[in-house]
Amino acid sequence: MTAIKKSSALNGAACGYLWQLLRTIPSVYPQMREMEPRQLEQFELSPQDLASRQALLKLLKTRAAAPKPVCLWHNCELLDRQVGENSPLSLALLRFIAIYTLHPGLQQMIEEAGDADRQGSRLPLLAAMIGFSPEALRHYLSGANWMREIAFFHHEADSLLGVSINMDLLLAEKLLTQTLEKPVELISDVLEEMPPSQLTLDDYGHMQLGALVEHTSVLE
Known part of the structure; x- marks a missing residue:
């Protein structure tokens, strides 16, 4: 919940997803009132707002129209453009995953929606x-995509949204708070640097490329 206090714009984005959630699954509303x-x-709401x-839908829609988190929107676009598919769908999904990760209230409401909606697949909910x-x-989730390769999500048949975030x-946190210019700056904290290799040219002698490796070393 500390991440929410850093940016009311972050909460506005989460309210936008909550607005879509309530529109898609009206049965979530009674659970919210409890x-x-x-x-x-966590959504900067009071019991009176749920009367x-x-x-409530009007209030959430108004908040959703407010300016979005500047750093987060910029960094997600940078990451998707230079590392991902550079497509509107993958960018929208990346931004959702970031907000979902940072906003425990949104996580809880999606869990509540999963309990309220007994229709099986949650994919229409995520799409909405x-x-x-x-x-x-x-179509996007069933094919090869960069977010699955980096393990931002993976398929789980029994997960709330059909994918696990x-x-x-x-x-x-870095996407939200720092304006960065290179994708490597965005993922440096989650990639582990490999130690220097202990192999020598002798270790490649059994390979067909062994002679090529030796030739390359001479050129260097």
């Missing part, structure tokens, strides 16, 4: 929150 004030505070579902069709998201908290 939440404790300290839980609602009417329509009024990021603003794409279920078909487009299903795994963004490192240090990376999410």
